[in-house]
Amino acid sequence: MTIRPWLTPVARSREAEILVEWTAAGKSIDTRGIADHIDHLASRSRRIHEHDCLNLNPATNVMNPRAEALMAAGLGSRPSLGHAGEKYETGLEAIEEIEVLAAGLAARVFNCRYPEVRTLSGAMANLYAFMATCQPGDSIIVPPPSIGGHVTHSRGGAAGLYGLDVHEAPINPDHYTVDVAALADLAAEVQPQLITIGASLNLFPHRVAELREVADSVGARLLFDAAHTCGMIAGGAWPNPLDEGADLMTMSTYKSLGGPPGGLVLTNDEELGARIDAIAHPGLTANSDAGRTAALAVSLLDWVDHGADYARVMVDSAVVLARSVAAGGLPVHATRLGSTASHQFAIEADGYGGGHALALNLRHANLLACGIGLPTGDGLRIGTPELVRWGMGPEHMVELGGLIVEACGHDPTVVAPRVTEFRSEFRELHFINKDPGPAATVPI
Numbered sequence: 030m031t032i033r034p035w036l037t038p039v040a041r042s043r044e045a046e047i048l049v050e051w052t053a054a055g056k057s058i059d060t061r062g063i064a065d066h067i068d069h070l071a072s073r074s075r076r077i078h079e080h081d082c083l084n085l086n087p088a089t090n091v092m093n094p095r096a097e098a099l100m101a102a103g104l105g106s107r108p109s110l111g112h113a114g115e116k117y118e119t120g121l122e123a124i125e126e127i128e129v130l131a132a133g134l135a136a137r138v139f140n141c142r143y144p145e146v147r148t149l150s151g152a153m154a155n156l157y158a159f160m161a162t163c164q165p166g167d168s169i170i171v172p173p174p175s176i177g178g179h180v181t182h183s184r185g186g187a188a189g190l191y192g193l194d195v196h197e198a199p200i201n202p203d204h205y206t207v208d209v210a211a212l213a214d215l216a217a218e219v220q221p222q223l224i225t226i227g228a229s230l231n232l233f234p235h236r237v238a239e240l241r242e243v244a245d246s247v248g249a250r251l252l253f254d255a256a257h258t259c260g261m262i263a264g265g266a267w268p269n270p271l272d273e274g275a276d277l278m279t280m281s282t283y284k285s286l287g288g289p290p291g292g293l294v295l296t297n298d299e300e301l302g303a304r305i306d307a308i309a310h311p312g313l314t315a316n317s318d319a320g321r322t323a324a325l326a327v328s329l330l331d332w333v334d335h336g337a338d339y340a341r342v343m344v345d346s347a348v349v350l351a352r353s354v355a356a357g358g359l360p361v362h363a364t365r366l367g368s369t370a371s372h373q374f375a376i377e378a379d380g381y382g383g384g385h386a387l388a389l390n391l392r393h394a395n396l397l398a399c400g401i402g403l404p405t406g407d408g409l410r411i412g413t414p415e416l417v418r419w420g421m422g423p424e425h426m427v428e429l430g431g432l433i434v435e436a437c438g439h440d441p442t443v444v445a446p447r448v449t450e451f452r453s454e455f456r457e458l459h460f461i462n463k464d465p466g467p468a469a470t471v472p473i
């Protein structure tokens with residue numbers, strides 16, 4: 030392999046360092062040794078995330094082991110093209126049932142008519158939404174990075190790759206969302222086919238009903254990107270954007286939803302549903318990984334049984350954690366509405382060299398978090414989905430807040446063993462169905 034010349038010097042040297050040991054010139058490939066090493070790396074990663082460190086990153090979660098096992102149950106390499114009852118291949122009687130059940134559960138959890146589960150990522154879910162509503166060259170209005178707008182909505186992401194003319198919405202920093210009145214003016218000017226809302230940090234519910242009116246005034250469609258807020262919506266802690274007027278809702282399924290890596294596209298609109306269906310297949314997927322679909326179905330059952338409690342504890346914990354680190358002197362990003370009404374909040378990180386620099390520093394304290402844009406500058410994003418799955422609640426957030434404050438202030442390596450010790454009390458997953466399996470009856 031050639032070290033890619035377009036990478037930064039840091040990335041080039043890391044790639045070279047990893048490759049050199051196993052592919053040194055003249056050495057034959059040690060297939061057994063590399064396979065063993067990859068097994069070792071998988072365990073090491075599990076150890077980092079599930080033993081040594083605490084994940085404060087809201088863009089990740091730990092899966093129900095039963096769902097995780099289904100991803101390695103011999104399903105994923107069985108392509109299953111077309112609709113149940115008329116599959117292109119044969120032998121898919123069991124997989125057809127899995128697909129229909131997963132879609133039925135998505136419809137039930139998100140109270141929607143037409144769910145599309147053959148979506149390999151949240152990024153692709155957004156591409157499906159763009160393709161279903163726009164032609165290349167059309168204008169769209171999207172949230173900018175200063176309020177957590179995601180790259181997939183930008184020129185460099187799926188929107189730009191599909192040829193859309195991307196316009197950034199004016200923002201309302203007081204509510205960490207778009208400025209609806211100014212957005213209406215922009216919409217009148219650029220005549221978008223699509224307006225998107227929903228970001229990678231969401232502190233307070235967005236004004237979906239007002240955006241619906243703006244969209245209607247210019248004949249645009251409205252897409253709600255719930256990659257992060259899907260857990261809030263599934264658990265009923267936040268209003269459902271589809272009820273408030275969004276035409277489409279997309280999401281990642283591995284963040285607050287706690288399911289497998291993948292995406293979902295949801296709509297109540299028959300015409301859009303049919304378009305999304307055709308984009309999923311024959312459009313952009315052939316094999317869409319039935320193992321992932323089965324894992325999604327099991328993860329959605331957890332939401333049926335425990336979703337409301339899980340979402341409530343995520344919010345309550347985030348509120349207490351934000352208060353605790355603020356009391357310890359950290360600059361928690363506050364809007365006129367407060368710091369958060371969701372499972373996430375942010376620390377203003379400019380005084381620490383930026384969000385990414387602070388995240389790298391916190392890694393030395395065994396605390397995992399990541400950077401995010403704020404109207405005030407650079408931020409560090411903190412969330413509670415994984416903490417709560419491991420059994421933490423508001424009652425543990427003062428102690429955790431103390432550890433975060435200390436890790437930001439001193440030599441973070443001193444805090445590392447105490448973080449590992451703190452988390453060692455939380456070994457059991459919560460808000461999931463354990464064997465022998467779900468008890469509730471689910472009309473779907």
Ligand SMILES: *Cc1c(COP(=O)(O)O)cnc(C)c1O
Pocket residue numbers: 088150151152153155178179181227228229254256257280281282291292
């Ligand atoms: C994470 C994220 C995505 C992309 O999700 P993937 O499943 O990782 O592709 C899309 N939109 C937003 C707002 C996100 O935060």
